[in-house]
Amino acid sequence: MNIPVFDLKRQYKYLKTELDNAFTNVFDSGTFVLGENVRMFEVEFANYLGAEFAIGVGSGTEALHLSLKACDIGPGDEVITVPNTAVPTISAISFAxxxxxxxxxxxxxxxxxxxxxxxxxxNKTKAILPVHMYGHSSEMEQIKKLAEAYNLRIIEDACQAHCAQYNSRNVGTYGDMGCFSFYPTKNLGAYGDGGMIVTNDEEFYNRLIMLRNYGEVKKFTSQIEGFNSRLDELQAAVLRVKLKHLQTWTNRRREIAMLYQQLLFNSNVQLPCERQWAKHVYHLFVIRTNRRDALREYLQERGVGTQIHYPIPIHMQEAYKKLGYQEGDFPMSERNAGEILSLPIYPELTTEEIETVAGLITEFQGAT
Ligand SMILES: Cc1ncc(COP(=O)(O)O)c(C=O)c1O
Structure with a gap:
């Protein structure tokens, strides 16, 4: 048996002809940077989410970094976020x-x-940066109230949450800016790195267009200091093909999650929750158990891949000791790091495979 935690080959097999054609068309066009595919994908992605504007950038990390720069957030400023996240959420803030x-x-x-x-x-706080972790929305209404009361920006880390919703509205469209990653294993994944920022604010849009491309307003004319962080044509062409399937894939992820929930209902692992105001898109299906490492080994020995997202909370990472936090400062995040386990979840996973994974978890509990 081999049920990997992610399997990108299955999706490619299924979309091979469409994707190969999209790649060939880009090669034939001779345009590889900021061409028609990026322009069209930005329009399609913005429409898809219900945002006014979208700006294709080099990665999710860069989406966060450029968004902070667009808000003029920098030295001396503070940005509120969580310790239970991928390191790039934090590096984007500190690099700003x-x-x-x-x-x-x-x-x-x-x-x-x-x-x-x-x-x-x-008085140093400039923004709140909620992370819609694993595909579940943060509580945006409360965050918005605080942002309004204290005049703070909201930059949403929606890197794991393509078309997740809060009160029936897509995440990424609540804040000043919403940031997405197209890392290959994401719910909408490229064949390399890529990212997107969405916003409803034209001023931010104009600034971000410059920030991603040397600060240029037109060729060789830089109005502000900028970077090189552009989504490329090959990735945009792939993403345009895949965007058409995102709704079906999201539905399938939700179906798989429901099946895991049913099959593991009587087990003693803690299952993911979906609050009544949220639509979870299950980028990851994360369970919690205090026998996590033994369970992971049991599954691995039987051909089932799992992952831990993430094993070390930010404040305990060597790179971020400088923030001055101590072990014990964030009990929930620390407990999660020792107990969470991500099970395989991707649209191509078969019902039989889901039953096998759930069956092994039940068997593990009976056997130990
Ligand atoms: C929550 C979160 N934020 C930011 C990122 C960074 O995205 P990227 O890998 O595209 O730079 C990721 C991706 O791993 C992520 O999961």
Missing amino acids: GARPVLIDVTPDTYTIDTKKIEKKIT
């Missing part, structure tokens, strides 16, 4: 020159505990 201020997550959604935000707001 600002200080990440961490707040623990809730035990069920793994997203920012909004009750704890207000106490951490200081």
Whole structure:
């Protein structure tokens, strides 16, 4: 048996002709950077989410970094976010020159505990950066209220949450900017790196267009200092093909999640929750058990791949010791790191495979 935690080959097999044609068309066009595919994909992605504008960039990390720069957030500023996230959420903040201020997550959604935000707001706070972790929305209404009360920007890390919703509206469209990653294993994944920022604000849009391309307003004329962070034509062409399938894939992810929920209902692992205001898109299906490492080994020995997202919370990473936090500062995130396990979940996973994974988890519990 071999059920990997991710399997990108299955999707390619299924879309091979369409994807090969899309690639060939780009090669034939002779345009590889900021051409028709990027322009069209930006329009299609913005429409898809219900945003006014979209700006294709080099990665999800860059989407976050450029968004912070577009808000003029830098040295001396603080940005509120979570310790239970991928490192790039934090590196984007610190590379902008600002200080990440961490707040623990809730035990069920793994997203920012909004009750704890207000106490951490200081006169240096410039933005809240909620992470829609694993594909479940953060509590955007509370975040918006605080942002309005304290005049803060909201930059959403939606890198794991393509078409996840909060109160029936797509995440990424609540804040000043929403940031997406197209890393290959994401719900909408490229064949390399890629990212997107969505916004409803034309001024931010104009600034981001410059920031991603040497600060240029037109060729060889830089109005502001900028970077080189552009989504390329090959990736945009692939993403345009895949975007047409995203709704079906999201539905299938939700179906798989429901099946896992049913099959593991009587087990003693903690299953993911979906709050009534959220539409979870299950980028990851994360269970929690205090026998995580033994279970992971049991599954691995039987051909089932799993992953831990993430094993070391930010404040305990060597690179971020400089933030000055201690072990014990974020109990939920620390507990998660030792107990969470991501099971295989991708649209091509078969029902038989899901039953096998769930069956092995039940068997493990009976056997130990
Ligand atoms: C929550 C989160 N934020 C940011 C990123 C960074 O995205 P990228 O890998 O495209 O730079 C990722 C991707 O791993 C992520 O999962």
